[in-house]
Amino acid sequence: MEYILGAVGLLLGAVIMYFVGAGQRKKILEGQSQQDQSYKLEAEKVVSDAKLNAEKIIAEAKLTAEKTFSEFKDKQEEFKQEKIRESREKFQRFKDEFKQEKEDELVELKAKREALKEEQAAMKEERASFKADRDEILKLQEAVKIQEQQLEQRNKKLTEEIERARQKQEELEHQHERFTSELEKIASLSQEEARVRLMEDVRGKTENEAMALKREILEAAKEDAAKDARKVVINTIQRMCSEMTIENTVSVFPLDNDNVKGQIIGREGRNIRAIEAATGAELVVDDTPETIVISSFDPIRREIARLSLKRLVTDGRIHPARVEEVVAKTKKELTQQIMEIGKKTVVELDIHNLPSDLVRYVGRMRFRSSYGQNLLKHSIETAHLCATMAAEMGMNKNQIKLAKRAGLLHDIGKVAEEDSELSHALYGMALCEKLGENPIVVNAVGAHHDEIEMNNLISCIVQACDAISGARPGARREILDGYINRIKELEEIAKKNQGVSSAFAMQAGRELRVIVEADKVSDQHADELSFKISQEIQETMQYPGQIKVMVIRETRAVAYAR
Structure with missing residues (x-):
């Protein structure tokens, strides 16, 4: 374009100069006389040459302009193609990225689908396992019934053996009468004298033989019954463990209405699965009105699930992302609460320099029970008892503090955060040894159930106070009235036997001491009496654990010096 404008400018300049020159020449020609004809010809030639030069310049300018325009057009086309190519490459890149994202989402969906299939398969296996366990339990119940029948038959045999022993004793008494009459004739003794001598000899032999026979029968019966008793106990535990497990591993969460159950379950069960995965507890949603059951062997997991469920129901927004957020927040708050409970307990008991890990374990005791007795309350009570007993025994302040410390920590192994075979x-x-506790405390914790040897007096105090706290009336699922009635019934069973002067139930009903009159009950009969009382207790009473029956026979000679 610049060349074209330059050429046009030159052309215009030449034309203007031509007309200016022509005007001037015309004036000269008009003002003067006619000039020589040669000037005119020369001027015409100059004009002609100028026209030719102008036409040539215009043609060259046109060629230059066309060439420049062609080059500009080529560059414009090349730039356009470059932009199109870049746009295509960018579009292809975006297309590939979008395709990759879709492929990743498809892979994730396939993985979730496979996981769902695996969960469904696992649920089917669990149902099949539950059905098999139920069938096995039914079989075990039938086996227990059969074994009970067998035990009844053996008891009948034992009764028959005792009856035969009694008959033999009667035969011996008849023989004794016959021997007495013969001795009266031979020895010329009075009947009373012969009776006394023979009774002393024969009674001793008869009683010894009868007792020996009875003991042989009992030993044989015990050997046979011990094996069957183990099976019966195991089967009984298997039959009763489900109820005890449910009682100690289940929490009930109340609902305002049953419409909330659908929100908790969620679409295709995603909400309830998210809650179970986040808390580690199982939610049982059945036809029970306005109730959801939370099941877990870990009481802290149950508490986390209960608190999280309460927040979710109150908030109303229940979806997997919200579930994870609420559970994480609840775990954090419960951890802080556990530490606060532990610190508060330690401060109330005036225990110093307790490691933070042990403080956390002490807080965890609040959510653990043992035989229906809250573990933290039991440990605090044991700690106070240990301190009181140590003070009564005249120990110094440091020993009293160690006794209280050992009493608080004696059941710390029950709140373990990891599985252990110990x-x-x-x-x-x-655990106490690992965290640097005093060796006296370590020994007291390990020896309070006689699993290791005690090496100090505080260990004995902790064992005694633990038994006191656990055996007191009302501590472990037993109300005071039931406890007193059981104690009275124990003593009455013992007192109704001939020769018993008094009976005392001790150690919260775990031991029965029977005092007998020495002139009415012999040493051999004392053994028989203890067995008889234990059998009566076993047949007529219901009690936890076992009861030790101790018959005491003593002779007292009293005289006064005046």
């Missing part, structure tokens, strides 16, 4: 006493001992 008993709670040995696990608690290892």
